[in-house]
Amino acid sequence: MFNLSLLFWFPLLWFVARPVVGESLPRLNARDYQLDFLRALADLAEQRAELSLNDYLQQLESDASYGNYSGQLAFARASHKLQPKVLLIKQLLDAKHHSQLDLKHTCVLRNLLFLSRLNQQLRSARESSGQEIRQLRLHRVCQQFERPRPTVQHRERLINDQTVGAALQQLNLTQSLSNGTSLSLNEFGQQLYERVKLSGSEIIDNYVLMLRDLLQNILDADHVDLAENSTQLEQLIQQLDTMLAIPDFFEKRQSVYSFIERHLASDHEVTSQGTNSKQRLTEHLLDQLKAKGLDLFVIFLFSNFEFLEHVHEHWTQLLPQTPTVLYDETNRQLYDIQQLYESFKLDTESFAKYEAYSQALKRLHERTVEQGQQNHHIFEMFNNAAQNVGSVTFNMIKAKCKELL
Structure with a gap:
């Protein structure tokens, strides 16, 4: 009817x-x-x-x-x-x-x-x-786990200083063969950031919009028990709108993380009436999400892993595809991180493999900071995301995937 x-x-x-002059039309294939x-x-x-x-x-x-x-x-x-x-x-x-x-x-x-x-x-x-x-x-994230289990024949193809790098050093070939082949870590970071900033912003915006819609629904529903929080709800919605409008991916990410720590932490101490009111609002938000089948923590974990997948997809494409990757320390470090990640994904229950991967990322981030690399922020975001996706976390994600699939 x-x-x-x-x-x-x-x-x-x-x-x-109707198209607006100067405004790009939304893509029909956009998520x-x-x-x-x-x-x-x-x-x-x-x-x-x-x-x-x-x-x-x-x-x-x-x-x-x-x-x-x-x-x-x-x-x-x-x-x-x-x-x-x-x-x-x-x-x-x-x-x-x-x-x-x-x-x-x-x-x-x-x-x-x-x-x-x-x-x-x-x-x-x-x-x-x-x-x-x-x-x-x-x-899509859950499909990443539909891979064969590792076998005893599986070997890590690392080319770090303990393998090929050490051999080249002993043969004194690194100096003569690496001239002009050194990969600029700053340039790699810049290209990586340009490739992942849109998909990264989409992931963050999806998270923020989910919160915003929930807050707006609570405000529109005029909950009696939250009447005293109406002004606070409006302020939170304004803050979320401000975050959505931030064009820079790194700045947006920093703003959202700060917002979550301020307003969605459930373990803070109740020291005043204002804090008590804030806690009641936070608990109500979490209850509303759970009633809709949403879990902020689980979605946060999935978002981190989704971001890692985007980064590693482009990470592989940016790595040199020639044998020169063997001769340069930076090339080998970047290559090893990719191999460690793929090795960990084959056996996500292995704490040792996760530790090897996360520590390698941590060392790379520390190196970019020490060297004052202009684009160290992409490695900071990458490192932080990886720290939130460990062997225990992966088991939680896989358990959730079994529910969904």
């Missing part, structure tokens, strides 16, 4: 679909195409609804019978939120006697109900789309 509410959507869809489309649609619907509500509030202001409510009417009209406008209109209409045959009165109430239902439909569509894309991302 045709949904009459879609009649309201068609003009909006036309406006959303968040549906979410971006629905958010744009919801924003446009809210703007259109605000115009209609303000127009009606202005009509009420010009009605002498509502003269005692001029202050409240002006305040509601000046507000950028729809809820105060809707509540005041309902309050004033209910307070005034109307005939059952008053069609205008009935239409206003009917249209207010329509706006509420449309908002719920758009919110539900966003939640469904968000859940689908999360499932697709988790499924």
Whole structure:
């Protein structure tokens, strides 16, 4: 059956679909195409609804019978939120006697109900789309574990100083053969950062948008037990919007990590009423997420591993594909890190293999800091992500994958 509410959507869809001069069209193959489309649609619907509500509030202001409510009417009209406008209109209409045959009165109430239902439909569509894309991302991550178990024939193909590097040194071939073949660690970091910054930002934005949608839903639902936190919720949403607008990947990542430590830490001490209120809000957020089948910690782990996969994919492509990789210390260090990661993924329950991989990354990060490398921040992010993905963590991820698959 045709949904009459879609009649309201068609003009909006036309406006959303219209290209804006200077604005690039969203890619149809983008992971968040549906979410971006629905958010744009919801924003446009809210703007259109605000115009209609303000127009009606202005009509009420010009009605002498509502003269005692001029202050409240002006305040509601000046507000950028729809809820105060809707509540005041309902309050004033209910307070005034109307005939059952008053069609205008009935239409206003009917249209207010329509706006509420449309908002719920758009919110539900966003939640469904968000859940689908999360499932697709988790499924892709879980597929990385569908690999054969390591056998006794499997050997690490490391070319560190204990193997090929030492042999070359003994033969005194490194100096004569490495001239002009040395890989610039700064250039490698710069190219790596350029390749992963978009996918890295997408991973972070997905995490932030999940939190933002949840906060907005809690705010819109008008939870009585969180009434005192409405201002705090609005401030948190503004902070998340600010983070989403940050163009630089590293700056965005630092901002999000700081936000999580400030607002989502569940083990902080309760020392004041304000902190107690903050803890209650944090607990409510976590409860809401769990009710939706989401776990911030699990999603955080998956996000770290997803980022590692993106980095290592491009890491391999940037490594020299010629025998010169044997002759240079930097080349060998970068090559070894890739081999250690692949070895660990074959046996994620091995603490020794994880330790070898994480320590190699840690040494590389320390080297870039000591040398004052301009692009050391990519190695810092890479190292931090790896520290959060150990053998115990991988077992948790694989256990979650069994539930999903």
